[in-house]
Amino acid sequence: MEAVVVDAGSKLLKAGFAVPDHPPSMIIPTQMKCLPADETSTEASLHEIIIDPVVRGFISDWDAMEDLLDHVLYNGLGWEIGNEGQILFADPLSTPKAAREQLVQLMFERFNISGFYASDQAVLSLYAIGRISGCTVDIGHGKMDIATVIEGAVQQISSRRFELGGLDLTNLLAQELGKSYPLVNLSISDVEKIKEQYACCAEDDAAYEKLQLSCPEEQHTLPDGQVIKIGRARYTVGEALFQPSILGLQAHGVVEQLVHCISTVSSENHRQLLENTVLCGGTASMSGFEDRFQKEASLCSSAIRPCVVKPPEYMPENLSKFSAWVGGAIIAKVVFPQNQHVTKADYDETGPSIVHRKCY
Amino acid sequence: MSWQSYIDDHLMAEIEGNHLAAAAILGHDGSVWAQSSTFPQFKPEEISAIVNDFENPGSLAPTGLYLGGTKYMVIQGEPGVVIRGKKGPGGVTVKKTTMALIIGIYDEPMTPGQCNMVVEKIGDYLIDQGL
Numbered sequence: 001m002e003a004v005v006v007d008a009g010s011k012l013l014k015a016g017f018a019v020p021d022h023p024p025s026m027i028i029p030t031q032m033k034c035l036p037a038d039e040t041s042t043e044a045s046l047h048e049i050i051i052d053p054v055v056r057g058f059i060s061d062w063d064a065m066e067d068l069l070d071h072v073l074y075n076g077l078g079w080e081i082g083n084e085g086q087i088l089f090a091d092p093l094s095t096p097k098a099a100r101e102q103l104v105q106l107m108f109e110r111f112n113i114s115g116f117y118a119s120d121q122a123v124l125s126l127y128a129i130g131r132i133s134g135c136t137v138d139i140g141h142g143k144m145d146i147a148t149v150i151e152g153a154v155q156q157i158s159s160r161r162f163e164l165g166g167l168d169l170t171n172l173l174a175q176e177l178g179k180s181y182p183l184v185n186l187s188i189s190d191v192e193k194i195k196e197q198y199a200c201c202a203e204d205d206a207a208y209e210k211l212q213l214s215c216p217e218e219q220h221t222l223p224d225g226q227v228i229k230i231g232r233a234r235y236t237v238g239e240a241l242f243q244p245s246i247l248g249l250q251a252h253g254v255v256e257q258l259v260h261c262i263s264t265v266s267s268e269n270h271r272q273l274l275e276n277t278v279l280c281g282g283t284a285s286m287s288g289f290e291d292r293f294q295k296e297a298s299l300c301s302s303a304i305r306p307c308v309v310k311p312p313e314y315m316p317e318n319l320s321k322f323s324a325w326v327g328g329a330i331i332a333k334v335v336f337p338q339n340q341h342v343t344k345a346d347y348d349e350t351g352p353s354i355v356h357r358k359c360y
Numbered sequence: 361m362s363w364q365s366y367i368d369d370h371l372m373a374e375i376e377g378n379h380l381a382a383a384a385i386l387g388h389d390g391s392v393w394a395q396s397s398t399f400p401q402f403k404p405e406e407i408s409a410i411v412n413d414f415e416n417p418g419s420l421a422p423t424g425l426y427l428g429g430t431k432y433m434v435i436q437g438e439p440g441v442v443i444r445g446k447k448g449p450g451g452v453t454v455k456k457t458t459m460a461l462i463i464g465i466y467d468e469p470m471t472p473g474q475c476n477m478v479v480e481k482i483g484d485y486l487i488d489q490g491l
Contacts, residue, residue, distance in 0.1 A: 097438070150433060153436065155435075156421070264422075266423075357476035357477055358476065360444075360472070
């Protein structure tokens with residue numbers, strides 16, 4: 001049986017058996033609904049509690065995560081109790097030590113797996129495009145990680161994590177739409193869908209300024225039948241990544257942050273990092289993002305000018321939405337057969353702290 | 361048990377078919393408690409840089425870890441407890457105990473995980489013994 005690779009994001013959980021050139025077989029929402037067991041059907045919808053097991057990239061509700069993994073592994077992927085296999089997790093940048101230990105403990109003690117490995121999402125995303133060194137700009141739903149990786153190892157001091165992601169852009173869009181349509185009742189999930197459908201990035205900041213003044217509007221029909229028009233708000237959402245002041249944050253745009261991170265690495269590695277820049281994550285797949293990123297990058301001084309790498313042709317479309325998962329599938333093929341993972345015997349002997357020694 | 365036997369019988373012992381290329385147990389001041397015959401000739405400044413990184417984690421990363429003149433790229437360790445360096449397919453793990461530094465240098469086919477297991481296990485044992 002192949003090893004299972006899991007990348008639990010703040011919005012979507014990607015899971016599947018380690019088959020590298022294919023997308024993950026399960027891409028399901030991480031968000032769960034808690035239905036109280038003793039409610040009658042008429043009251044059920046009022047008492048649904050929405051639970052997010054993964055917040056800002058990190059697992060925060062362990063009981064919910066356990067239930068989610070139970071569903072994914074046994075129902076979704078067909079694991080049988082008593083015959084569990086090996087599993088590989090993709091961790092975001094700066095995952096706390098305690099969280100890694102808790103995860104490995106959960107997997108061995110509750111799920112009785114036979115082997116475990118965890119790797120940084122940044123390293124995995126680079127493997128997916130065939131590199132072991134480079135930098136990744138991973139913009140997810142709950143967080144944005146800018147990481148520099150050299151020979152498969154993340155350079156902690158020159159990598160940064162930002163608590164900014166698709167979630168904040170959705171809230172921004174909800175705010176903007178609320179201004180134009182104060183009486184329309186828009187649920188967050190409606191706004192999320194609108195964002196995915198319409199949000200895009202202007203070609204450059206001059207084009208953005210022009211669009212702020214006049215922008216063609218598109219009509220959108222809400223689930224309840226009302227029709228609203230989406231105009232410049234769609235570009236505002238994309239622009240927020242390049243001008244975080246739109247979100248009220250005192251931070252530089254994404255390209256400047258990347259350049260700053262690279263400049264803290266010793267200069268002999270700059271070229272390697274700049275020439276191998278990967279954009280990944282659900283939010284980075286916004287239309288126009290990559291082109292705008294490249295354009296902003298070309299405005300940088302030639303000494304530090306990032307260059308975005310194209311994924312290989314044999315990789316599936318939309319790789320950026322699950323590049324960490326694909327990278328996980330690739331290294332699963334190396335790590336498990338070569339016994340570089342944490343085995344049940346290792347765990348029994350040393351305990352959860354073994355994850356820091358064997359997985360990095 | 362003599363310090364040398366920690367090196368010969370434990371640090372340099374085989375784990376899953378591989379063994380360390382070199383190992384040493386040094387005092388925090390750089391004094392040699394024991395070392396394998398393969399351990400490189402190191403300089404006192406290299407050891408003080410390592411000890412300094414345990415006090416101020418992250419200080420070694422910009423310049424790299426030097427041991428016996430060889431430069432290792434600093435990778436994820438455990439601040440104040442373990443420093444890990446990488447050089448191509450090989451690398452080094454340094455574990456700090458109460459009074460000593462356990463250093464293990466590995467090369468392929470040994471994996472970083474195996475080196476960590478060996479070095480850190482001995483380190484944990486010495487810490488338990490108050491050393």
